[in-house]
């Protein structure tokens with residue numbers, strides 16, 4: 001069985017490729033840039049914004065992990081169907097049906113549902129990898145400054161999103177399912193920082209700052225991303241995000257904690273790689 005992974009150099013896709021290879025699957029990794037992958041991974045240079053470039057990736061493949069690109073999703077899904085792909089798993093979002101998101105991830109989900117393939121939508125919440133945004137402060141002073149310390153989210157390890165993707169790409173029984181995915185703990189920001197500290201063996205400190213001060217420091221982020229983050233933090237300070245059971249239900253293993261994630265990324269935070 002050949003499985004096509006788009007976004008194969010990305011946070012989640014990279015681990016999907018690795019886990020598929022470890023489970024003995026044949027993998028075609030799609031990249032726009034021809035990034036190197038070790039044998040036996042087949043690399044296909046293609047661009048989701050140019051659907052026809054994916055023809056050779058899809059031909060003879062059974063399953064596809066699809067990164068969301070709404071503008072071309074319908075053409076990509078139709079091409080996959082024509083090429084004989086039987087399963088499409090989307091890397092969507094827990095916010096797919098939220099007003100703020102629409103119609104980004106939802107447009108891709110609907111495009112995939114409109115063709116004759118078995119589909120599964122992965123709907124993760126906050127990636128733990130977003131906390132790499134704290135890495136510079138942690139490597140430096142060990143003090144992280146942000147607004148909305150009470151924002152309580154459920155960061156998920158990218159390896160757990162990948163494990164659910166691998167199950168849905170490789171096995172029957174996931175067709176027509178929408179999987180909301182979270183990490184195993186609801187943690188406010190000081191608790192997230194403490195978990196990272198535990199994972200890398202350092203004491204770290206959180207300092208609350210005003211949203212305006214944060215905007216001034218976060219000027220490398222586009223304004224709409226700043227707006228979205230502030231909205232998510234306000235919302236999750238008022239209503240903490242719930243822990244969802246899906247990772248354990250689908251994979252048969254508990255979701256990895258944030259401390260485990262931090263230990264896996266110790267080098268990013270200035271510690272020794274494990």
Ligand SMILES: NC(=O)c1ccc[n+]([C@@H]2O[C@H](COP(=O)([O-])OP(=O)(O)OC[C@H]3O[C@@H](n4cnc5c(N)ncnc54)[C@H](OP(=O)(O)O)[C@@H]3O)[C@@H](O)[C@H]2O)c1
Nearest residue numbers: 007009010011012013031032047048049093124125126127
């Ligand atoms: N971060 C979060 O908290 C969060 C939460 C829920 C959902 N999500 C969703 O997760 C997805 C991002 O996943 P990720 O973080 O694993 O991705 P990522 O690290 O941002 O990487 C995505 C990869 O996709 C490839 N890519 C980008 N544009 C492409 C195109 N036009 N055609 C083909 N490949 C393209 C790039 O690889 P090459 O340069 O090698 O082509 C890139 O490495 C997004 O859709 C996001 O909305 C994120």
